[in-house]
Amino acid sequence: MSFVVGLIAIGALALIFGLILGFAAIKFKVESDPIVDQIDEILPQTQCGQCGYPGCRPYAEAIANGDEINKCPPGGETTIKKLADLMGVEAKPLDAAHGEESVKKVAIIREDECIGCTKCIQACPVDAILGAAKQMHTVIEHECTGCDLCVEPCPVDCIDMVEVEAKPETWQWNLDSVKQNIHKADTIPVKLVE
Amino acid sequence: MQDIKQFVESGQIARFPGGIHPPERKQPASEQPLRRIPYANELILPLRQHIGVSGQCTVREGDHVLKGQPLTDAVLHQGLPLHAPTSGTVKAIEQRPMSHASGLPEQAIVISPDGHDQWRERQPLPDYQQRDKAELLDIIQAAGVAGLGGAGFPTSQKLAQQKPVSYLIINGVECEPYICADDRLMREHARDIVLGMRILAYITGADKTLLAIEDNKPEAIASMHQAISEYSDIELRVVPTKYPSGGEKQLIQLLTGHEVPSKQLPIEMGVIMQNVGTAFAVKEAVIDDKPLIERVVTLTGECIEHPGNVWAPLGTPVDALLDFAGFKPEQQQRVIMGGPMMGFTLPITAVPVIKTTNCILVPSTEELPPPGDEMACIRCGACAEVCPASLQPQQLQWLAKAKDYPALEDNNLFDCIECGACAFVCPSEIPLVHYYRQAKSQIRNQAREQAKAELAKQRFEARQARLEREKEERLERHRKAAEARKQMQQQKAQDAPEQESNNDGKSSAVAAAIARAKAKKAAQEGGSAGSEASDEATTQPRPAQDKSAAVAAAIARAKKKKQARDQEDKQ
Numbered sequence: 001m002s003f004v005v006g007l008i009a010i011g012a013l014a015l016i017f018g019l020i021l022g023f024a025a026i027k028f029k030v031e032s033d034p035i036v037d038q039i040d041e042i043l044p045q046t047q048c049g050q051c052g053y054p055g056c057r058p059y060a061e062a063i064a065n066g067d068e069i070n071k072c073p074p075g076g077e078t079t080i081k082k083l084a085d086l087m088g089v090e091a092k093p094l095d096a097a098h099g100e101e102s103v104k105k106v107a108i109i110r111e112d113e114c115i116g117c118t119k120c121i122q123a124c125p126v127d128a129i130l131g132a133a134k135q136m137h138t139v140i141e142h143e144c145t146g147c148d149l150c151v152e153p154c155p156v157d158c159i160d161m162v163e164v165e166a167k168p169e170t171w172q173w174n175l176d177s178v179k180q181n182i183h184k185a186d187t188i189p190v191k192l193v194e
Numbered sequence: 195m196q197d198i199k200q201f202v203e204s205g206q207i208a209r210f211p212g213g214i215h216p217p218e219r220k221q222p223a224s225e226q227p228l229r230r231i232p233y234a235n236e237l238i239l240p241l242r243q244h245i246g247v248s249g250q251c252t253v254r255e256g257d258h259v260l261k262g263q264p265l266t267d268a269v270l271h272q273g274l275p276l277h278a279p280t281s282g283t284v285k286a287i288e289q290r291p292m293s294h295a296s297g298l299p300e301q302a303i304v305i306s307p308d309g310h311d312q313w314r315e316r317q318p319l320p321d322y323q324q325r326d327k328a329e330l331l332d333i334i335q336a337a338g339v340a341g342l343g344g345a346g347f348p349t350s351q352k353l354a355q356q357k358p359v360s361y362l363i364i365n366g367v368e369c370e371p372y373i374c375a376d377d378r379l380m381r382e383h384a385r386d387i388v389l390g391m392r393i394l395a396y397i398t399g400a401d402k403t404l405l406a407i408e409d410n411k412p413e414a415i416a417s418m419h420q421a422i423s424e425y426s427d428i429e430l431r432v433v434p435t436k437y438p439s440g441g442e443k444q445l446i447q448l449l450t451g452h453e454v455p456s457k458q459l460p461i462e463m464g465v466i467m468q469n470v471g472t473a474f475a476v477k478e479a480v481i482d483d484k485p486l487i488e489r490v491v492t493l494t495g496e497c498i499e500h501p502g503n504v505w506a507p508l509g510t511p512v513d514a515l516l517d518f519a520g521f522k523p524e525q526q527q528r529v530i531m532g533g534p535m536m537g538f539t540l541p542i543t544a545v546p547v548i549k550t551t552n553c554i555l556v557p558s559t560e561e562l563p564p565p566g567d568e569m570a571c572i573r574c575g576a577c578a579e580v581c582p583a584s585l586q587p588q589q590l591q592w593l594a595k596a597k598d599y600p601a602l603e604d605n606n607l608f609d610c611i612e613c614g615a616c617a618f619v620c621p622s623e624i625p626l627v628h629y630y631r632q633a634k635s636q637i638r639n640q641a642r643e644q645a646k647a648e649l650a651k652q653r654f655e656a657r658q659a660r661l662e663r664e665k666e667e668r669l670e671r672h673r674k675a676a677e678a679r680k681q682m683q684q685q686k687a688q689d690a691p692e693q694e695s696n697n698d699g700k701s702s703a704v705a706a707a708i709a710r711a712k713a714k715k716a717a718q719e720g721g722s723a724g725s726e727a728s729d730e731a732t733t734q735p736r737p738a739q740d741k742s743a744a745v746a747a748a749i750a751r752a753k754k755k756k757q758a759r760d761q762e763d764k765q
Contacts, residue, residue: 045647047654055654078597078640126653145650166298 035086036064042082044075047125048147050099055125063087070094074147076101104164105146107139113158120150120159198463201451202361202404205429208451210444212580213436214615216371216535218410219561223494224374226502228382231518233280233307237509238290238546240302241266241276243346249273251303257284260314262485264336265303274338274348277485279507282307293531293548297541305509316483327397330480337479338486338549343440343469346550349476352466353397360464362400363449364391364473366407366414367433367440370533373553375490376470378503380407380414383474384421390473391428393480398466403428404449405470410435437535438613442467444582456609471552491547493519495556497527506551512543515554523556530555534562535614569622577616577626583609587616587626594633599640602633610634713758 039060046056051071053059063069069083070092077094084091094101109120109129116134121127128144131137139150151159201208242248249266253259259278266276285306289299322330335350343365364387368376380387395403405422407415409432422428433439433448443454446465454460460467468476471489478484491506499520506515512529530537531545533553555562577587585606593602610630617626 040651043647044643045650045654047650056651125657126650127657128653143649143653145646166296 036060038086039063039083042075042079042086043072044079044145046074046145046147048074048145048149050074052098068092068095071098073099073101074145105148105161106141106144106164107146107148107150108141108160108162109137109139110158110160111136111138113156115156117155119153119155123149123153125149198450198452198465199360202402202449205431206451207431207433208448210439210447210453210582211584212582212615213438213444214580214618215435216437216618218435219371219494220374220377220410223372223492223501223503224377224411226500228378228490229502229504231504231506231510231515233309233311233507234510234514235306236285236511237279237282237305237307237507238302238511239265239276239279239305239509240290240292240300240546240548242292242300243274243276243340243508243549248301249275251287251301253284253287253303255284255287258282258308259284259305260312262314262316262483262487264338264485268335274340274350275336275485276303276508277338277487278305279487279509280305280307281310281312291542291545293540293545293551295538295541297545302546318481318483320481322393322480323396327399330393330397334476334479337475337484339472339475339479340486340549341469342471342475342489342549342552344550346548349468349472352468353394355461355466357461358464359398359400359461359466360402361450361466362391362395362398362403363445363465363467364394364403364405364470365440365442365445365467366405366411366418366470367445368411369408369435369437369440370535370553371437372494372555373492373533374494375492375503375552377411377414378492379474379490380411380470381417384417386477387418387470387474388421388425388428389481390475390477391422392425393476394468394473395427400466401427404431405429406431406433406445406449408433408435408439437615438582438611441582441611441613443611456606486549489547489549489551491515491551492553493556494553495530496558496561497522497524497556506547508549509546511546512540512554515547516543516556521556524558526559528557528562528564530557535618536612565625566623568624571622571624574621576619576621580615580619582613582615583611585610590633591624591626591629594629597633597636599633599637603637607633607637710758713761714754717754717758717761 036057037060040057043056043060049055050073051059051062053062059067059071063083069087069089070080072079073094080094081091107128114131114136116131116136118131118133118137120137121129121131125147126143126145128140129137129150130140146161146164148161151157151161241251249268251265252267253265259265259282261278261281263278264275265278265284266273268275282305284303286304288302288304290302290304291297292300292302319325319333331350331354334353335348339349340346341349341352366376366380368374391403391405394400403425405418405428407418407430409415415430415432419430422430431449433445438444439448442460446460446463446467447453450463450465452463454463475486475489479486486508488505488507490503492501492503493515494501498516499522501519504515504518512531516529529540529543531540531551531554532538534555534557537553537555571588571591573588575588578585581587583606590602590605590607590610593605594607607630612627612630614627617624617628620626
């Protein structure tokens with residue numbers, strides 16, 4: 001008798017918990033893979049495609065599916081380190097096949113040479129180029145991610161990638177330069193006063 | 195709060211952790227009376243003088259300006275206006291190297307003085323107590339007064355905090371070696387400083403004003419003591435000499451016995467701090483209507499012939515200051531803006547005095563040897579003992595070298611006040627503060643990048659959504675067009691069998707045209723009442739006919755058409 005009671009009790013419990021779990025699965029359903037979002041968060045969002053995927057999110061999905069983490073040149077070392085931490089893998093040096101980590105750049109259109117073909121506008125992944133057909137185009141500098149994608153389609157080669165100028169806010173205390181300044185006479189006019 | 199009150203009322207002086215006793219070297223500069231420096235050939239006023247937004251330029255090249263005339267307009271109380279230090283013409287508005295370790299160029303207004311030193315109209319306000327606090331704050335803001343102790347935070351913004359203030363602390367500690375600008379100011383202008391303190395106390399509504407001076411300035415203490423004797427709510431607190439007692443958080447800890455919690459402002463404890471120089475500037479701004487156009491700068495170091503303190507108009511190039519004080523440079527001379535602990539070596543001496551410049555130090559190699567080569571950290575822990583913020587400098591240094599930014603933030607890197615005590619005691623000559631500064635700017639840059647990436651992502655997604663939508667719209671249009679075509683074809687198919695009976699639509703028009711052609715033919719064959727001219731016109735048109743003939747032919751054609759139609763109708 002007690003055996004039957006036990007069986008019924010366990011069965012009932014299993015049913016109740018099953019219902020709760022089933023309810024929770026519907027109620028708290030996660031739409032997308034959270035790991036993809038987390039990876040996407042780390043990627044620099046230049047949407048440059050240097051990794052071989054069409055944008056940062058596709059690459060994030062690829063990493064989630066086991067692709068290498070060292071294919072993002074704009075992110076560079078810091079991004080690789082963060083990805084390694086997140087994915088629990090060893091940090092690797094940047095894969096040179098996808099490009100090298102370089103200084104921050106911004107696209108500048110030589111405006112008098114622009115013929116207004118709109119090809120760069122179509123190429124820009126973040127809509128940072130302003131213009132219309134047969135009208136001069138220009139780059140909204142602070143929206144430009146420096147992804148390089150507009151340079152190739154330009155039929156008259158009027159787009160330059162220019163290094164972002166250092167501003168006092170972004171300037172780095174560079175130890176080497178501080179030391180050099182103290183010992184090198186030509187970089188520091190203070191020493192020329194005699 | 196109650197604890198703080200009890201402690202302050204007892205008049206005790208607490209201690210803060212760490213600190214060092216570097217050689218003071220305030221003499222001989224501190225013993226010379228304040229001097230006035232003649233106006234330089236050009237005064238360079240960078241638009242950005244302090245933390246925050248730079249103002250909008252309101253003058254143009256070639257304009258004549260009067261002494262004290264505002265040159266920039268503060269944008270929405272965010273920044274501070276800048277004023278002409280003397281009368282003259284605006285020579286240029288251009289990029290000039292800024293007074294920063296980077297020496298990067300920055301937009302500046304260059305004024306060449308005309309020598310008349312002619313003031314704009316002034317409205318002195320001796321009875322400030324009659325005025326509203328908000329009005330006084332506006333005056334201080336319009337006078338461009340910034341904190342003259344260190345970072346140059348706009349004074350009006352600091353005072354405008356909507357929180358109760360129990361204690362106003364006036365900082366006359368001046369703990370950094372060599373610097374004695376505040377010392378000199380207190381000795382010579384004690385009354386003015388006290389008036390400034392009264393104004394500050396009135397605006398903040400503080401119960402009590404505490405004036406803190408380090409015990410190595412007996413003359414300043416004596417002169418201030420005398421000046422405050424008539425006010426019962428101002429108390430003088432003499433603090434023992436130790437670097438960095440003059441740091442805001444350190445001095446608050448000394449006077450209240452309580453530490454300002456990490457990531458909090460002193461105002462949360464009901465305390466507000468202002469420098470003595472700022473108090474003086476506030477007095478001048480409110481009572482004399484004199485904006486902040488000059489400040490005391492200490493010129494010192496063994497490579498200067500006449501060390502001392504000068505009233506330097508803002509914008510005076512460091513070159514001019516050095517010339518005035520008798521500069522005798524040695525090989526590879528260093529010129530430091532600020533003190534030996536927290537200052538920086540200037541890359542060029544053409545940079546101007548700005549609101550936060552308190553000292554120009556020109557040391558000889560013997561008195562301040564250049565830093566030696568960095569050696570490995572031997573984990574002696576000396577730096578941790580002297581850190582006034584109770585941080586672990588050696589730990590921070592390793593983390594900074596490893597570029598482990600999240601860990602640096604966990605180790606409270608941003609509580610570091612960059613006082614340089616750790617680097618001072620380091621036996622391995624590690625430039626610790628440089629590492630921290632570098633890491634801090636790196637972290638700030640990363641935060642900026644992160645924000646930018648977030649924006650780029652949003653824009654990218656918006657673009658994707660737009661492209662998707664456009665594609666869908668295109669498809670939808672195509673689908674609709676295809677549907678319309680299909681419908682038409684169907685209708686045509688339906689129309690075909692009942693062409694005769696159906697009189698509307700395209701098919702009926704075609705049928706009518708066919709019928710007309712038939713009728714025409716019939717009419718021609720019948721030869722009924724057709725004139726000769728019309729026959730000629732229709733069968734063999736002549737290009738070179740005169741106008742009347744052409745008109746006649748046209749009329750005939752029309753008639754014929756009508757006839758044909760009539761005939762058709764009859765049929």
